């Protein structure tokens with residue numbers, strides 16, 4: 660059993676990354692050999708500023724550590740340091756029918772009207788993601804709800820490769836969609852995912868936000884005029900209420916219904932301060948730890964060097980075996 664997952668170093672890590680992903684990895688790393696990647700090659704599928712990309716790559720490492728990923732137990736590294744990701748990505752891209760990629764909703768969302776001018780990398784993104792996982796023959800992949808379709812594609816690609824070579828070379832990776840709030844939405848629009856790429860910083864809570872910034876963003880967070888409902892069944896028609904209740908439930912590690920048992924019938928003006936307190940208590944200590952790690956770049960880089968070394972040790976024989984199965988000589 661082996662786990663692989665990754666976060667993109669685009670803009671600052673936010674509570675969506677924490678509640679939907681990283682937080683759930685902390686428990687998993689005790690039971691599984693775990694590999695946590697900073698996927699810089701995925702980040703450049705859209706334009707990035709080089710100086711910022713490097714800083715943000717280190718920032719994701721700081722977030723991993725601050726959230727409780729143990730760098731001794733787990734492997735933390737950046738994708739570009741293990742050349743096998745790009746190499747296996749190519750091998751797999753040759754086995755991936757275009758029709759499968761045409762179905763990917765994330766590409767359609769991200770490319771929008773610019774379908775002909777965005778880079779090939781944005782289109783091929785899910786193939787590289789499959790390569791990330793299969794390069795380590797990872798069996799389980801903890802991700803947020805939004806990555807489910809990419810994971811299904813990774814399983815299809817693994818199956819296609821196995822059929823091609825006639826052996827069960829790659830295990831079909833199992834998605835693990837864990838915990839409450841696997842999908843944290845924008846504070847400005849409850850129908851859109853909380854995203855590092857959304858223009859307004861008010862739309863998301865970053866892990867390094869101060870208590871004041873958190874309070875201000877939640878105060879301005881979009882709501883509707885009704886009091887909170889008594890039942891979760893009434894939430895889906897009210898996306899902003901659903902999102903804030905979901906976040907509160909995730910922060911308190913409970914069912915959203917339990918939050919409504921307490922706040923049903925109350926106004927947002929009463930709920931928001933409680934949410935702010937819970938958020939500040941959970942996030943500010945993480946931000947403080949991140950700042951401490953960020954102040955010691957040599958420490959972070961040391962983790963990335965060691966992680967890359969350990970990752971290569973696993974990846975190298977798997978890539979060699981993959982080449983061999985295809986009849987590709989690798990000297």
Ligand code: TRP
Nearest residue numbers: 663664665666698701788791800
């Ligand atoms: N696409 C993922 C995201 O945006 C990041 C990612 C890249 C990933 N490669 C991965 C996640 C492999 C899990 C496994 O969240």
